Amino acid sequence: MRCEMCGREGNLNKADIEGSVLSVCEGCSSFGTVISSKLALRQRSISPYRLQEPEKLLALIPNYPSLIRQKREAISLTQEEFAKKIGEKISLVHKIETGAFDANIAIAKKIERVLGIKLVQEQSVPDAHVQKGPSAAYTIGDILRAKSK
Numbered sequence: 578m579r580c581e582m583c584g585r586e587g588n589l590n591k592a593d594i595e596g597s598v599l600s601v602c603e604g605c606s607s608f609g610t611v612i613s614s615k616l617a618l619r620q621r622s623i624s625p626y627r628l629q630e631p632e633k634l635l636a637l638i639p640n641y642p643s644l645i646r647q648k649r650e651a652i653s654l655t656q657e658e659f660a661k662k663i664g665e666k667i668s669l670v671h672k673i674e675t676g677a678f679d680a681n682i683a684i685a686k687k688i689e690r691v692l693g694i695k696l697v698q699e700q701s702v703p704d705a706h707v708q709k710g711p712s713a714a715y716t717i718g719d720i721l722r723a724k725s726k
């Protein structure tokens with residue numbers, strides 16, 4: 578493709594030059610109004626109207642240690658029997674039930690299957706960020722204050 582005004586080869590823009598649409602180079606496009614360019618296309622693809630599905634984060638429910646113990650006792654399993662069923666050491670079961678050890682998602686899923694309870698819940702990522710600290714959240718007031726400095 579060559580520029581329809583100067584004949585130079587290169588990246589061409591479609592531009593409205595004095596009423597006619599021409600494919601022109603960067604230099605010549607300044608003589609008219611650019612209708613489409615690579616930049617314009619890129620901006621369209623990150624339109625704010627295209628909402629993304631929020632990512633899901635798996636997290637253990639806060640009171641899971643007592644839930645595990647209550648359910649295990651309800652079905653008359655000792656810590657030892659329960660440990661065997663989930664394929665972990667009894668010391669680990671003891672730590673999980675007393676809250677001394679944070680069970681990971683993989684262990685929690687095994688416990689869910691054995692006890693038939695729900696320990697893992699989905700959290701959307703934006704919520705998790707809000708909980709982490711005030712620095713992540715800006716209000717319009719903050720932005721206006723920053724600009725007026």
Ligand SMILES: [Zn+2]
Nearest residue numbers: 580583602605
């Ligand atoms: Zn040109």
